[in-house]
Amino acid sequence: MLVTLIILVLSAAFFVSGKVRSDIVALCALIGLLVFQVLTPEEALSGFSNSVVIMMVGLFVVGGAIFQTGLAKMISSRILKLAGKSELRLFLLVMLVTSAIGAFVSNTGTVALMLPIVVSLAANAGMNPGRLLMPLAFASSMGGMMTLIGTPPNLVIQDTLVHAGFEPLSFFSFLPVGLICMLTGILVLLPLTKWFLSKRKKKDEEVSSGKSxxxxxxxxxxxxxxxxxxxxxxxxxxxxxxxxxxxxxxxxxxxxxxxxxxxxxxxxxxxxxxxxxxxxxxxxxxxxxxxxxxxxxxxxxxxxxxxxxMDGHATEEAGNGERSLGFYDIGIAEIVLMPTSNILNQRVKEAGFRDKFNVNVLGIRRKKEYILQDLGNERMHNGDVLLVQGQWQDIARLTKEDTDWVVLGQPLAEAAKVTLDYKAPVAAFIMVLMVVMMVFDFIPVAPVTAVMIAAMLMVLTGCFRNVEAAYKTINWETIVLFAAMLPMSLALEKTGASESISNSLVSGLGAYGPIALMAGIYFTTSLMTMFISNTVTAVLMAPIALQSAVQIGVSPVPFLFAVTVAASMCFASPFSTPPNALVMPAGQYTFMDYIKVGLPLQIIMGIVMVFALPMLFPF
Structure with missing residues (x-):
C-alpha cells in the first residue's frame, strides 16, 4: 500500500508542476507499479484494452470529422445569428449552443471551434469578448455533463459501475444533471461576468504572417x-x-x-x-x-x-451554390519574387510554372496595381507578388525554390483549415446514427461498438481527406494518459488503499449521514481537480466513492455522479481544464479572474449538486 501511495503522490506532484508531459508521468507511474510488482503485466496493461479507451479513440475521430466537414461550424454559426446585438441573448445563446455541441463533441474541440465565432460576434455587437469567452469555456464543460460520451469522467463512472456488477447508465442518464449545471452556470455567471469581466481594454489585433x-x-x-x-x-x-x-x-x-x-x-x-x-x-x-x-x-x-x-439559377451537386473557388484539393497562395530570381523579365508563360510545378498564375500584384488579364504575356519584375493556384502539395513544393521567390504564409496550414463542406450532411447522418444506436436499448449494439462503427463510416465515406487526417485528430497524449492511469485505481483497490481512504471518509463523515459523506467526496474530488486532470481525478476517486457507498449500505450511483460532476465542474484555475486555458490569452484573463468568477461558481455548483443528486438518484 505504501509503495502505491508514494507513486500516486509523486505522480500528482508531477501533474501539478507541469514540467513533464502528463502522459510520460502516467507511463512512469505504470512502470513503477510493474517494477515493484504491485501489478502483474496483464493488470498493468489492461487499460490499453479497456473499452472506454477504445471509445475515446473513436470519439476523437468522430469529433474530428464533424469539424473537418464544417458541420459544427455551420450549425453554431447559424444558431448564433439569432442573437443579433443583444448582450443578454448573445450570452444565453453562447452558453446554450456551446453546451449543446459539448454534449457530443470533446470540450476542447468545442471551444476551439466556437472561439473565433464568439470573438467576431462580440465585435459585431460592440461587446467585450472577455465577457463571453470564460462562459464559453465553462459551458463546454457543463455540456459534457449531458450525455454519456460528453466527457471522459462520465465514461469512468460508467465503467466503475459495470465492473462492480451494477446496472449500466443509459446515454441520457446524465441529462438532468447537465441541465441543472447549465441553469446554475447561467444564473451565477450572468452577474459575475458583468461585474468582473466587462471593463477590459481591447487587445490590439495580432499581425498575421499570411493572408487567409x-x-x-x-x-x-x-x-x-x-x-x-x-x-x-x-x-x-x-x-x-x-x-x-x-x-x-x-x-x-x-x-x-x-x-x-x-x-x-x-x-x-x-x-x-x-x-x-x-x-x-x-x-x-x-x-x-x-x-x-x-x-x-x-x-x-x-x-x-x-x-x-450555373450561377443565379442552379446549384452544383453537393455544393453550396455560391460562385466561389473551393479549396478541397486545390489551393491558392502568394509568392514574392526575389531580386536574384532567374525568371525576372520573363513572360509568365515562359517561366514554366505549369510545366515544372503544375500550378497556374491567376494574378500579379505590382505595388498597388493588380494585373488579372492577359497574364501569359506579362513580364515579371523584381518585387512582383504572384497569386498561384494548384494542388496543395504542388504549392508546398514552391517553398523549396527559395532562390527565386518566397512563398507568403503557410500553404499547408491553410489547407488544413479547409473544410469539406459538401460532406456535412454525411457527417450529420453518421453522428445521428451513432447517437440513436447508443440511446435506444432495443438496438443490440454496445456503446463502444456504435462509436467504432461511426468512426469507420466517417473514414469510409470521405469525411476526411485521407486516413492520415483521421489519425491526426486523435489526441494520443490523452489516450495514453487515460490508459496508463486506469490501472492505478486497480492498484489502489488491490493494495487496500481505496478501502483505507474510504474508511477514513466514512469514519469521519459517515456518522453524519450519506449526504455529508457524499459532500466530502464531492469537495475532495473538486479540490484534486484543481491540480490534477479531471480524467485522472475521476479514475482515482470513482473506486473510493463506490467503496464508501457500499460500506454505509446505500446506492453508489449518486456518489459516482458526485465524482464526475466535481471532476468536470472545475472553474477556479486556468489550468484545471484545457478549455479554461484555451480562452485565457484571447480573453486577456489573469489568474485572479478565474478566482473571482470561477471559484464562486465552483462552490455554488458543489452546494447545488450535494442537494440535487440525492433527489435525482435516491440513496
Whole structure:
C-alpha cells in the first residue's frame, strides 16, 4: 500500500508542476507499479484494452470529422445569428449552443471551434469578448455533463459501475444533471461576468504572417470574374482536352478548375474532386468548369459550346451554390519574387510554372496595381507578388525554390483549415446514427461498438481527406494518459488503499449521514481537480466513492455522479481544464479572474449538486 501511495503522490506532484508531459508521468507511474510488482503485466496493461479507451479513440475521430466537414461550424454559426446585438441573448445563446455541441463533441474541440465565432460576434455587437469567452469555456464543460460520451469522467463512472456488477447508465442518464449545471452556470455567471469581466481594454489585433484564402480571393477580385459552366452530355466539348479547346486564344478566358462528382452516384457516397485544368485534362459530361474572364466572352463560349451557366439559377451537386473557388484539393497562395530570381523579365508563360510545378498564375500584384488579364504575356519584375493556384502539395513544393521567390504564409496550414463542406450532411447522418444506436436499448449494439462503427463510416465515406487526417485528430497524449492511469485505481483497490481512504471518509463523515459523506467526496474530488486532470481525478476517486457507498449500505450511483460532476465542474484555475486555458490569452484573463468568477461558481455548483443528486438518484 505504501509503495502505491508514494507513486500516486509523486505522480500528482508531477501533474501539478507541469514540467513533464502528463502522459510520460502516467507511463512512469505504470512502470513503477510493474517494477515493484504491485501489478502483474496483464493488470498493468489492461487499460490499453479497456473499452472506454477504445471509445475515446473513436470519439476523437468522430469529433474530428464533424469539424473537418464544417458541420459544427455551420450549425453554431447559424444558431448564433439569432442573437443579433443583444448582450443578454448573445450570452444565453453562447452558453446554450456551446453546451449543446459539448454534449457530443470533446470540450476542447468545442471551444476551439466556437472561439473565433464568439470573438467576431462580440465585435459585431460592440461587446467585450472577455465577457463571453470564460462562459464559453465553462459551458463546454457543463455540456459534457449531458450525455454519456460528453466527457471522459462520465465514461469512468460508467465503467466503475459495470465492473462492480451494477446496472449500466443509459446515454441520457446524465441529462438532468447537465441541465441543472447549465441553469446554475447561467444564473451565477450572468452577474459575475458583468461585474468582473466587462471593463477590459481591447487587445490590439495580432499581425498575421499570411493572408487567409478568403482574403486572397477578395483582394484579387477572383469571385467577380469567376463563372461556373456545367458541361451538358450533348455538348461539343465532351471528350476534348483543355489544350484542344484553346479558350485562352479563342475567347480570352482561363479554365482554372474542373470539378466533378466521382465514384458512386449515391449522394451519401458522392465525392467532389477538383482537377487543375492542365492541358491534357479531358472534359467529361456533367463536369463543372470554373472559368475566369470577361462575362460577355463567357456567355459567348457557353452559347457556342452548349454549356449551362450555373450561377443565379442552379446549384452544383453537393455544393453550396455560391460562385466561389473551393479549396478541397486545390489551393491558392502568394509568392514574392526575389531580386536574384532567374525568371525576372520573363513572360509568365515562359517561366514554366505549369510545366515544372503544375500550378497556374491567376494574378500579379505590382505595388498597388493588380494585373488579372492577359497574364501569359506579362513580364515579371523584381518585387512582383504572384497569386498561384494548384494542388496543395504542388504549392508546398514552391517553398523549396527559395532562390527565386518566397512563398507568403503557410500553404499547408491553410489547407488544413479547409473544410469539406459538401460532406456535412454525411457527417450529420453518421453522428445521428451513432447517437440513436447508443440511446435506444432495443438496438443490440454496445456503446463502444456504435462509436467504432461511426468512426469507420466517417473514414469510409470521405469525411476526411485521407486516413492520415483521421489519425491526426486523435489526441494520443490523452489516450495514453487515460490508459496508463486506469490501472492505478486497480492498484489502489488491490493494495487496500481505496478501502483505507474510504474508511477514513466514512469514519469521519459517515456518522453524519450519506449526504455529508457524499459532500466530502464531492469537495475532495473538486479540490484534486484543481491540480490534477479531471480524467485522472475521476479514475482515482470513482473506486473510493463506490467503496464508501457500499460500506454505509446505500446506492453508489449518486456518489459516482458526485465524482464526475466535481471532476468536470472545475472553474477556479486556468489550468484545471484545457478549455479554461484555451480562452485565457484571447480573453486577456489573469489568474485572479478565474478566482473571482470561477471559484464562486465552483462552490455554488458543489452546494447545488450535494442537494440535487440525492433527489435525482435516491440513496
Amino acid at each position: 484564402l478568403s482574403e486572397l480571393v477578395k483582394e484579387y477580385g477572383l469571385a467577380h470574374n469567376l463563372f461556373r459552366l456545367r458541361v451538358d452530355a450533348a455538348s461539343d466539348i465532351v471528350g476534348q482536352t483543355v489544350q484542344t479547346l484553346d479558350v485562352r486564344r479563342r475567347y480570352g478566358l482561363n479554365i482554372l478548375e474542373v470539378r466533378r462528382g466521382e465514384a458512386s452516384q449515391h449522394r451519401f457516397l458522392k465525392t467532389v474532386t477538383q482537377k487543375l485544368a492542365s492541358a491534357d485534362t479531358v472534359i467529361q459530361a456533367n463536369d463543372v468548369l470554373y472559368i475566369n474572364g470577361d462575362a460577355s466572352a463567357v456567355n459567348r463560349f457557353a452559347g457556342e459550346c452548349r454549356l449551362e451557366m
